[in-house]
Amino acid sequence: MAHVGFGQYISADSHVTEPEEAYRDIDPRFRDRAPKLAHLPGQGATMVIDPGGPGESYCPFGRIALAGRTAIDRDDGWAWEELHPGGYDAAARVEEQRADGFAAEVIFPSVGMMLCAHPDLDYKKACFDAYDRWIAEWCASAPERLIGMGQTAVRTPDEGIADLEWIKSLGLRGVMLPGFPGVEDWNHEMYDGLWEAVVELGLPVAFHILTSGEGRRWRGPGMNGFLGVFHANQDLLGTLIFGGVFDRHPGLRVVCVEADAGWAPHFMFRMDTLYKRHHRWVGKTAVGKGAGMKAHAELQRLPSEYFRDNVYLTFQDDEVALRMLDLLNADRLLWANDHPHSDATWPNSEAIHERFAEIVDATSLDKISRLNCASLYSLA
Numbered sequence: 001m002a003h004v005g006f007g008q009y010i011s012a013d014s015h016v017t018e019p020e021e022a023y024r025d026i027d028p029r030f031r032d033r034a035p036k037l038a039h040l041p042g043q044g045a046t047m048v049i050d051p052g053g054p055g056e057s058y059c060p061f062g063r064i065a066l067a068g069r070t071a072i073d074r075d076d077g078w079a080w081e082e083l084h085p086g087g088y089d090a091a092a093r094v095e096e097q098r099a100d101g102f103a104a105e106v107i108f109p110s111v112g113m114m115l116c117a118h119p120d121l122d123y124k125k126a127c128f129d130a131y132d133r134w135i136a137e138w139c140a141s142a143p144e145r146l147i148g149m150g151q152t153a154v155r156t157p158d159e160g161i162a163d164l165e166w167i168k169s170l171g172l173r174g175v176m177l178p179g180f181p182g183v184e185d186w187n188h189e190m191y192d193g194l195w196e197a198v199v200e201l202g203l204p205v206a207f208h209i210l211t212s213g214e215g216r217r218w219r220g221p222g223m224n225g226f227l228g229v230f231h232a233n234q235d236l237l238g239t240l241i242f243g244g245v246f247d248r249h250p251g252l253r254v255v256c257v258e259a260d261a262g263w264a265p266h267f268m269f270r271m272d273t274l275y276k277r278h279h280r281w282v283g284k285t286a287v288g289k290g291a292g293m294k295a296h297a298e299l300q301r302l303p304s305e306y307f308r309d310n311v312y313l314t315f316q317d318d319e320v321a322l323r324m325l326d327l328l329n330a331d332r333l334l335w336a337n338d339h340p341h342s343d344a345t346w347p348n349s350e351a352i353h354e355r356f357a358e359i360v361d362a363t364s365l366d367k368i369s370r371l372n373c374a375s376l377y378s379l380a
Contacts, residue, residue, distance in 0.1 A: 009102035013336030017087030044077020117213035179212025187243020244297025262320030
Protein backbone atom coordinates (compact mmCIF):
# COMPACT_ATOMS: atom_id res chain seq x y z
CA MET A 1 0.00 0.00 0.00
CA ALA A 2 1.06 3.60 -0.48
CA HIS A 3 2.11 5.57 2.55
CA VAL A 4 2.49 9.16 3.65
CA GLY A 5 5.51 10.81 2.09
CA PHE A 6 8.70 10.83 4.14
CA GLY A 7 9.01 14.13 5.97
CA GLN A 8 5.28 14.75 6.21
CA TYR A 9 4.46 13.11 9.53
CA ILE A 10 3.13 15.14 12.44
CA SER A 11 3.60 13.78 15.93
CA ALA A 12 0.60 14.43 18.19
CA ASP A 13 2.62 13.70 21.34
CA SER A 14 6.26 14.63 21.83
CA HIS A 15 8.08 16.11 24.81
CA VAL A 16 10.72 18.43 26.13
CA THR A 17 13.18 17.47 28.83
CA GLU A 18 12.81 20.66 30.82
CA PRO A 19 16.09 22.21 31.99
CA GLU A 20 16.21 24.19 35.22
CA GLU A 21 15.69 27.43 33.32
CA ALA A 22 12.19 26.27 32.34
CA TYR A 23 11.19 27.09 35.94
CA ARG A 24 13.59 29.96 36.61
CA ASP A 25 10.93 32.62 36.08
CA ILE A 26 8.84 31.28 38.95
CA ASP A 27 6.85 33.20 41.53
CA PRO A 28 9.55 34.39 44.02
CA ARG A 29 7.66 32.75 46.88
CA PHE A 30 8.56 29.36 45.42
CA ARG A 31 12.05 30.07 44.11
CA ASP A 32 13.71 27.79 46.66
CA ARG A 33 11.35 24.98 45.69
CA ALA A 34 11.71 25.29 41.90
CA PRO A 35 12.59 22.01 40.15
CA LYS A 36 16.33 21.36 40.28
CA LEU A 37 18.60 19.13 38.23
CA ALA A 38 20.49 16.40 40.09
CA HIS A 39 22.22 13.13 39.28
CA LEU A 40 20.69 10.42 41.42
CA PRO A 41 22.22 6.96 41.84
CA GLY A 42 20.41 4.46 39.69
CA GLN A 43 18.44 7.16 37.84
CA GLY A 44 20.99 9.44 36.20
CA ALA A 45 19.97 12.98 35.27
CA THR A 46 16.87 13.73 37.34
CA MET A 47 14.73 16.79 37.87
CA VAL A 48 13.85 16.98 41.54
CA ILE A 49 10.41 18.51 41.93
CA ASP A 50 9.78 20.58 45.06
CA PRO A 51 13.20 19.74 46.54
CA GLY A 52 12.87 19.47 50.30
CA GLY A 53 9.20 20.41 50.09
CA PRO A 54 6.04 18.49 51.01
CA GLY A 55 5.59 17.07 47.52
CA GLU A 56 9.16 16.15 46.60
CA SER A 57 9.16 13.82 43.62
CA TYR A 58 11.38 12.96 40.68
CA CYS A 59 11.44 12.97 36.89
CA PRO A 60 14.29 10.58 35.95
CA PHE A 61 15.40 11.82 32.55
CA GLY A 62 18.36 9.43 32.73
CA ARG A 63 15.85 6.59 32.39
CA ILE A 64 12.89 7.97 30.44
CA ALA A 65 14.46 10.37 27.90
CA LEU A 66 16.41 7.80 25.91
CA ALA A 67 14.76 7.58 22.50
CA GLY A 68 16.48 5.14 20.17
CA ARG A 69 18.78 3.68 22.79
CA THR A 70 18.66 0.04 23.80
CA ALA A 71 21.05 0.23 26.77
CA ILE A 72 18.50 1.84 29.07
CA ASP A 73 19.43 -0.47 31.94
CA ARG A 74 22.81 1.10 32.74
CA ASP A 75 23.38 0.84 36.47
CA ASP A 76 23.62 4.57 37.05
CA GLY A 77 21.40 5.95 34.31
CA TRP A 78 22.40 8.54 31.72
CA ALA A 79 23.88 11.93 32.54
CA TRP A 80 22.34 15.22 31.38
CA GLU A 81 25.06 15.81 28.77
CA GLU A 82 24.31 12.38 27.27
CA LEU A 83 20.63 13.13 26.65
CA HIS A 84 19.29 14.17 23.25
CA PRO A 85 20.01 17.91 22.93
CA GLY A 86 16.70 18.36 21.12
CA GLY A 87 14.99 17.69 24.41
CA TYR A 88 15.98 21.12 25.70
CA ASP A 89 17.40 23.03 22.70
CA ALA A 90 14.85 24.10 20.10
CA ALA A 91 17.32 24.41 17.22
CA ALA A 92 18.65 20.92 17.88
CA ARG A 93 15.07 19.67 18.08
CA VAL A 94 14.33 20.80 14.54
CA GLU A 95 17.38 18.89 13.31
CA GLU A 96 16.21 15.77 15.16
CA GLN A 97 12.82 16.15 13.48
CA ARG A 98 14.42 16.29 10.07
CA ALA A 99 16.57 13.26 10.86
CA ASP A 100 13.46 11.20 11.57
CA GLY A 101 11.45 12.53 8.66
CA PHE A 102 8.56 14.45 10.19
CA ALA A 103 7.29 17.97 9.79
CA ALA A 104 6.04 19.01 13.23
CA GLU A 105 5.43 17.88 16.79
CA VAL A 106 2.89 18.76 19.45
CA ILE A 107 5.13 19.46 22.44
CA PHE A 108 4.17 18.30 25.93
CA PRO A 109 6.19 18.69 29.14
CA SER A 110 7.87 15.87 31.04
CA VAL A 111 8.38 17.35 34.51
CA GLY A 112 4.98 18.97 34.06
CA MET A 113 3.31 15.57 33.93
CA MET A 114 4.60 14.76 37.41
CA LEU A 115 3.71 18.23 38.67
CA CYS A 116 0.06 17.61 37.80
CA ALA A 117 -0.29 15.38 40.85
CA HIS A 118 1.51 17.71 43.27
CA PRO A 119 -0.61 18.29 46.40
CA ASP A 120 0.14 22.03 46.71
CA LEU A 121 -2.05 23.84 44.19
CA ASP A 122 -0.26 27.15 44.71
CA TYR A 123 3.11 25.57 43.98
CA LYS A 124 1.68 23.80 40.95
CA LYS A 125 0.26 27.08 39.65
CA ALA A 126 3.63 28.82 40.06
CA CYS A 127 5.48 26.07 38.20
CA PHE A 128 2.96 25.96 35.36
CA ASP A 129 3.07 29.73 34.87
CA ALA A 130 6.84 29.67 34.63
CA TYR A 131 6.77 26.72 32.24
CA ASP A 132 4.15 28.31 29.98
CA ARG A 133 6.31 31.41 29.53
CA TRP A 134 9.36 29.26 28.78
CA ILE A 135 7.73 26.81 26.36
CA ALA A 136 6.01 29.63 24.46
CA GLU A 137 9.38 31.24 23.79
CA TRP A 138 10.95 27.85 23.00
CA CYS A 139 8.31 27.00 20.40
CA ALA A 140 8.30 30.51 18.92
CA SER A 141 11.74 29.82 17.42
CA ALA A 142 10.09 27.42 14.92
CA PRO A 143 6.32 27.86 15.28
CA GLU A 144 5.48 25.82 12.19
CA ARG A 145 7.31 22.82 13.65
CA LEU A 146 7.04 23.16 17.43
CA ILE A 147 3.39 23.16 18.53
CA GLY A 148 3.36 24.08 22.21
CA MET A 149 0.89 22.91 24.85
CA GLY A 150 0.33 25.06 27.93
CA GLN A 151 -0.56 23.95 31.46
CA THR A 152 -2.94 25.24 34.09
CA ALA A 153 -3.51 24.04 37.65
CA VAL A 154 -7.22 25.01 37.57
CA ARG A 155 -7.27 25.94 41.25
CA THR A 156 -10.74 27.32 40.56
CA PRO A 157 -12.88 27.31 37.39
CA ASP A 158 -12.56 31.09 36.94
CA GLU A 159 -8.80 30.99 37.29
CA GLY A 160 -8.68 28.12 34.81
CA ILE A 161 -10.56 30.24 32.27
CA ALA A 162 -8.14 33.14 32.80
CA ASP A 163 -5.22 30.74 32.33
CA LEU A 164 -6.71 29.45 29.08
CA GLU A 165 -6.97 32.99 27.73
CA TRP A 166 -3.38 33.68 28.75
CA ILE A 167 -2.14 30.42 27.20
CA LYS A 168 -3.86 31.36 23.96
CA SER A 169 -2.28 34.84 24.04
CA LEU A 170 1.18 33.24 24.38
CA GLY A 171 0.69 31.51 21.03
CA LEU A 172 0.36 28.02 22.49
CA ARG A 173 -1.98 25.71 20.58
CA GLY A 174 -3.62 23.64 23.31
CA VAL A 175 -3.61 22.91 27.01
CA MET A 176 -2.71 19.87 29.08
CA LEU A 177 -4.98 19.64 32.10
CA PRO A 178 -4.18 17.86 35.36
CA GLY A 179 -6.04 14.62 36.01
CA PHE A 180 -7.84 16.27 38.91
CA PRO A 181 -8.74 19.98 39.16
CA GLY A 182 -8.65 21.98 42.38
CA VAL A 183 -12.34 21.71 43.27
CA GLU A 184 -14.73 18.79 42.67
CA ASP A 185 -14.12 16.60 39.60
CA TRP A 186 -14.15 17.38 35.89
CA ASN A 187 -17.74 16.25 35.32
CA HIS A 188 -19.13 18.76 37.83
CA GLU A 189 -21.26 21.51 36.32
CA MET A 190 -19.11 24.14 38.03
CA TYR A 191 -16.61 23.57 35.17
CA ASP A 192 -19.15 24.22 32.41
CA GLY A 193 -17.85 27.76 31.96
CA LEU A 194 -14.33 26.42 31.50
CA TRP A 195 -15.43 23.92 28.86
CA GLU A 196 -17.30 26.71 27.08
CA ALA A 197 -14.11 28.78 27.08
CA VAL A 198 -12.13 25.84 25.69
CA VAL A 199 -14.53 25.57 22.76
CA GLU A 200 -14.69 29.33 22.13
CA LEU A 201 -10.90 29.71 22.24
CA GLY A 202 -10.33 26.73 19.95
CA LEU A 203 -7.87 25.14 22.39
CA PRO A 204 -7.95 21.35 22.37
CA VAL A 205 -7.54 19.96 25.89
CA ALA A 206 -5.31 16.98 26.55
CA PHE A 207 -5.16 14.51 29.40
CA HIS A 208 -1.80 12.79 29.35
CA ILE A 209 -0.87 9.62 31.19
CA LEU A 210 0.90 10.23 34.51
CA THR A 211 -1.13 13.35 35.31
CA SER A 212 -3.53 11.80 37.82
CA GLY A 213 -1.00 10.46 40.29
CA GLU A 214 -1.31 6.99 38.79
CA GLY A 215 1.36 4.43 39.52
CA ARG A 216 1.04 5.18 43.22
CA ARG A 217 -1.98 3.05 43.93
CA TRP A 218 -1.67 -0.03 41.74
CA ARG A 219 -1.05 -3.35 43.43
CA GLY A 220 1.78 -5.81 42.85
CA PRO A 221 5.13 -5.40 41.09
CA GLY A 222 6.30 -2.07 39.76
CA MET A 223 5.76 -3.19 36.17
CA ASN A 224 2.06 -3.48 36.94
CA GLY A 225 2.16 0.21 37.79
CA PHE A 226 3.57 0.88 34.32
CA LEU A 227 0.62 -0.98 32.84
CA GLY A 228 -1.75 0.78 35.19
CA VAL A 229 -1.06 4.26 33.84
CA PHE A 230 -3.57 3.61 31.04
CA HIS A 231 -6.37 2.97 33.54
CA ALA A 232 -6.35 6.53 34.83
CA ASN A 233 -7.11 7.90 31.36
CA GLN A 234 -9.92 5.42 30.88
CA ASP A 235 -11.28 6.42 34.28
CA LEU A 236 -11.18 10.08 33.31
CA LEU A 237 -12.91 9.57 29.95
CA GLY A 238 -15.66 7.58 31.62
CA THR A 239 -16.10 10.42 34.12
CA LEU A 240 -16.54 12.96 31.32
CA ILE A 241 -18.89 10.78 29.29
CA PHE A 242 -21.13 9.48 32.08
CA GLY A 243 -21.01 12.91 33.70
CA GLY A 244 -22.71 14.41 30.66
CA VAL A 245 -19.87 16.81 29.81
CA PHE A 246 -20.07 16.10 26.06
CA ASP A 247 -23.85 16.30 26.17
CA ARG A 248 -23.58 19.81 27.54
CA HIS A 249 -20.60 20.76 25.34
CA PRO A 250 -20.82 18.88 22.02
CA GLY A 251 -18.02 20.98 20.51
CA LEU A 252 -15.50 19.97 23.19
CA ARG A 253 -12.47 18.08 21.88
CA VAL A 254 -10.49 16.01 24.37
CA VAL A 255 -7.22 14.26 23.56
CA CYS A 256 -6.32 11.11 25.46
CA VAL A 257 -2.53 11.14 25.21
CA GLU A 258 -0.08 8.22 25.19
CA ALA A 259 -2.62 5.68 26.45
CA ASP A 260 -2.81 3.80 23.11
CA ALA A 261 -6.07 3.02 21.31
CA GLY A 262 -6.47 -0.72 20.85
CA TRP A 263 -8.53 -0.96 24.04
CA ALA A 264 -11.10 1.61 22.90
CA PRO A 265 -13.51 -0.67 20.97
CA HIS A 266 -14.09 -2.87 23.99
CA PHE A 267 -14.28 0.16 26.28
CA MET A 268 -17.02 1.67 24.12
CA PHE A 269 -18.86 -1.64 23.90
CA ARG A 270 -18.78 -2.11 27.67
CA MET A 271 -19.87 1.47 28.39
CA ASP A 272 -22.88 1.01 26.12
CA THR A 273 -23.79 -2.36 27.59
CA LEU A 274 -23.59 -1.15 31.17
CA TYR A 275 -25.51 2.02 30.45
CA LYS A 276 -28.33 0.16 28.70
CA ARG A 277 -28.66 -2.42 31.46
CA HIS A 278 -27.98 -0.47 34.62
CA HIS A 279 -28.35 3.28 34.18
CA ARG A 280 -31.77 3.38 35.83
CA TRP A 281 -30.46 2.28 39.21
CA VAL A 282 -26.69 2.74 39.52
CA GLY A 283 -26.06 5.83 41.61
CA LYS A 284 -29.73 6.21 42.44
CA THR A 285 -30.15 3.75 45.26
CA ALA A 286 -29.52 4.33 48.94
CA VAL A 287 -29.23 0.67 49.95
CA GLY A 288 -26.85 -2.19 49.37
CA LYS A 289 -23.61 -1.94 47.50
CA GLY A 290 -24.93 0.93 45.40
CA ALA A 291 -25.08 3.22 48.42
CA GLY A 292 -22.76 6.19 48.03
CA MET A 293 -22.45 5.92 44.26
CA LYS A 294 -22.69 9.28 42.50
CA ALA A 295 -25.48 9.83 40.02
CA HIS A 296 -24.68 9.90 36.32
CA ALA A 297 -26.16 12.20 33.73
CA GLU A 298 -29.18 11.16 31.69
CA LEU A 299 -27.41 10.84 28.37
CA GLN A 300 -29.05 11.79 25.08
CA ARG A 301 -26.87 9.35 23.12
CA LEU A 302 -25.02 6.13 23.78
CA PRO A 303 -21.66 6.55 25.56
CA SER A 304 -19.79 5.18 22.55
CA GLU A 305 -21.16 7.94 20.36
CA TYR A 306 -19.61 10.65 22.53
CA PHE A 307 -16.36 8.71 22.60
CA ARG A 308 -16.21 8.41 18.82
CA ASP A 309 -17.07 12.06 18.20
CA ASN A 310 -15.33 13.94 21.01
CA VAL A 311 -12.30 11.88 22.04
CA TYR A 312 -8.99 11.70 20.20
CA LEU A 313 -6.46 8.96 20.97
CA THR A 314 -2.71 9.10 20.44
CA PHE A 315 -0.43 6.10 20.01
CA GLN A 316 3.08 5.29 18.83
CA ASP A 317 3.15 1.68 17.67
CA ASP A 318 -0.28 0.26 18.57
CA GLU A 319 -0.89 -2.12 15.67
CA VAL A 320 -3.89 -3.56 17.52
CA ALA A 321 -5.74 -0.28 17.00
CA LEU A 322 -4.98 -0.28 13.29
CA ARG A 323 -6.20 -3.86 12.94
CA MET A 324 -9.47 -2.83 14.58
CA LEU A 325 -9.91 0.36 12.60
CA ASP A 326 -13.47 -0.49 11.55
CA LEU A 327 -14.44 -0.41 15.26
CA LEU A 328 -12.83 2.99 15.81
CA ASN A 329 -13.15 6.45 14.29
CA ALA A 330 -10.19 6.91 11.95
CA ASP A 331 -10.76 10.68 12.15
CA ARG A 332 -9.93 10.64 15.87
CA LEU A 333 -6.69 8.65 15.82
CA LEU A 334 -3.39 10.50 16.09
CA TRP A 335 0.05 9.03 15.57
CA ALA A 336 2.80 10.18 17.93
CA ASN A 337 6.52 9.55 18.10
CA ASP A 338 6.94 10.42 21.83
CA HIS A 339 10.44 11.78 21.23
CA PRO A 340 12.69 11.95 23.21
CA HIS A 341 11.15 9.49 25.67
CA SER A 342 12.22 5.88 25.86
CA ASP A 343 9.01 4.60 24.21
CA ALA A 344 9.64 6.82 21.18
CA THR A 345 9.64 5.59 17.60
CA TRP A 346 12.52 8.04 16.94
CA PRO A 347 14.77 7.58 14.99
CA ASN A 348 12.88 4.74 13.26
CA SER A 349 9.52 6.36 12.57
CA GLU A 350 9.77 5.65 8.85
CA ALA A 351 9.98 1.91 9.53
CA ILE A 352 6.95 2.15 11.81
CA HIS A 353 4.95 3.87 9.09
CA GLU A 354 6.04 1.32 6.51
CA ARG A 355 4.62 -1.31 8.86
CA PHE A 356 1.41 0.69 9.28
CA ALA A 357 1.07 0.84 5.48
CA GLU A 358 0.83 -2.95 5.41
CA ILE A 359 -2.17 -2.83 7.74
CA VAL A 360 -4.34 0.15 6.74
CA ASP A 361 -5.23 1.90 3.51
CA ALA A 362 -3.34 4.99 2.38
CA THR A 363 -6.24 7.38 3.03
CA SER A 364 -6.62 6.27 6.64
CA LEU A 365 -2.89 6.32 7.23
CA ASP A 366 -2.67 9.85 5.85
CA LYS A 367 -5.32 10.95 8.35
CA ILE A 368 -3.68 9.23 11.29
CA SER A 369 -0.16 10.32 10.40
CA ARG A 370 -0.79 14.01 9.83
CA LEU A 371 -4.19 15.28 8.66
CA ASN A 372 -6.12 14.64 11.88
CA CYS A 373 -3.50 16.37 13.99
CA ALA A 374 -3.23 19.28 11.57
CA SER A 375 -7.00 19.78 11.71
CA LEU A 376 -7.23 19.43 15.49
CA TYR A 377 -4.56 22.05 16.18
CA SER A 378 -5.43 24.29 13.20
CA LEU A 379 -2.03 23.87 11.55
CA ALA A 380 -1.52 25.41 8.15
